Structure formats: C-alpha cells, structure tokens
Amino acid sequence: MDSSLIEDRELACYISWLGPTELQRYQRFVRPERQRQFLLGRILLRQSLSQLLDVPVSALQLTECPGNAPQLDFPVCPDLGFSLSHSGNWVACALSASTRLGLDIELLNPDRDFSALALHAFDAAENAWLQQQDAGNRMHDFYRLWTSREAHIKLNAKLNAELNVENAECLHFPHPELSITLCSAEQLTSSPQLLHIDLLSAE
Numbered sequence: 001m002d003s004s005l006i007e008d009r010e011l012a013c014y015i016s017w018l019g020p021t022e023l024q025r026y027q028r029f030v031r032p033e034r035q036r037q038f039l040l041g042r043i044l045l046r047q048s049l050s051q052l053l054d055v056p057v058s059a060l061q062l063t064e065c066p067g068n069a070p071q072l073d074f075p076v077c078p079d080l081g082f083s084l085s086h087s088g089n090w091v092a093c094a095l096s097a098s099t100r101l102g103l104d105i106e107l108l109n110p111d112r113d114f115s116a117l118a119l120h121a122f123d124a125a126e127n128a129w130l131q132q133q134d135a136g137n138r139m140h141d142f143y144r145l146w147t148s149r150e151a152h153i154k155l156n157a158k159l160n161a162e163l164n165v166e167n168a169e170c171l172h173f174p175h176p177e178l179s180i181t182l183c184s185a186e187q188l189t190s191s192p193q194l195l196h197i198d199l200l201s202a203e
Contacts, residue, residue, distance in 0.1 A: 003040050004089040006199065011036065014043050014199075017057065021064035040091045041084045043199065045070075048093050053077060068157050081184070083154055090178055099186040102155030102168075104147040106179045114142040121146065143179030144172055151183040159185060 018026055022042060029035040042062070050057045053074065062070040069083060081096040083103035094103040115138070118127050126145055133141045148170055155168060169187050173180040173194055182192060 001040065001044050001091045001196070002089055003036065003091055006040070008032075008036065010199070011039055011043075014039060017046060018042060019062050022062060022070065025064050037086045037091060041086055041093065042070075044091055044093045045082060045084060047199075048095050049074075049082070052080075052095050052097060069154070081158070083151075083158075083182075085150075085154075087178065092180070094182050094192070096184065096188070099184045099188070100155060100158045101185075102151040102153070102158065102183040104150035104154065104181050106143050106147050106150075108139060108143060108177060108179060110139050112139075114138050118142060118145075122149075140179065144181070147172075147179045147181035148183070151181040155183045155185060 015023070015026070018039070026035055026038055029038060045062075046057045046060050049055075049060050049072070053060075055074075061073040063073065065071050072080065072082070074080070077097060079098050081094075081098075081100040083094045083101040085092050085103045085105045087105050088107040090105055090107060092103060092105045094101045114130075118130050122130065122145060130138070130141055130145065151170065152168060168183045168185060170181060170183040171188075171192065173182070173192075175194070180194075
C-alpha cells in the first residue's frame, strides 16, 4: 500500500478498529509518521485477514505482543501466518493460511554509501559476497541482503526458535521503489502475488 495517496483525515475513522492494547501502543508513538504507519499497517492487516478468513473486520481481535507481531484471537485457523513491514510511505502485509511468515520491505535509496553500511550491517561472508557482485547493481544487492536478514529475524521470532537460512524458503519480489523479501517456515504451495488493496469503509 502506497500511503502517500491517503490523506490523514481519511484515516481518523479507522482508529476505532484498534483493540485496547493496539490503541495504547498507537497513542505512545510520539512522531505522527509512526502513528500513521502503525495505523495503516493494522488497517491493511485487518482487511487482508477479513478477505482470507471470510469474516467481517469487526470479528478480528488483535492483541499486542511486546517486541513481536500482534496475536490474532482466531482459533479456527491455528496455522495462519502473517507479517507486517513498512518503509517510508509504503506499508505491506503478507498472509498465509498454512505457515508462519516473515516479511521485510525497504525503500530503495541510491544516495547511501552501501559499502560503508555493509561493513556495519553484515558479517564477513555477506560482505565478501557483496563485493563480488556487479558494482552497478550494488544498491539492489545490499537491500536484498538487508531485507533477507530482517525477514528471517521476524520469522524466527514467530517460531520462537532458531531457524537456519536453509530451513526457510525466501522469495524476493521485483518492485520499482522497494526491496521486498518474504520468508516462510514451510515451502509455499503456490507463488505469492503482490496485490494493491484499497481502503475499505470503516463504517
């Protein structure tokens, strides 16, 4: 979802969608940008869950879990997995009915010093791989490594256990403005698709 197309006044009515713990977290954000990203993420998550589970948005109860993704109180779908990510104006959500997921998106910024950033962000093997790649594609390779790492961290947190890279299936999606990586605990039975979702009415 590209939130640059959505005005703040359009979002105010969606605050009522938030559960008690979500509202507490929303109100703790100091920066309006973070409040906006949080609210948009929960709107997108609820709309996506509503479509996947074929239930009204009002039937979906989410509880905040400090340091982790929210918990969905929907016991009839115990294997359901979801993950949220945001970067700049972009907010994304991944859903699966059968496996845990980790999603990360990052806004592409060609003005950064990727060699210097890589020395601080990546280990020796990752830096060696990055240096072997075509310098003209350094930005995309850097962000691919970054989003892969972040997606794995989110997936590991959901599983509450260590998960080696070899044990997860990771997919990278082409996008003109973003680097997108999705990791799943189990092999996906069908290829995920990037979808644009418009806001539903909050009424």
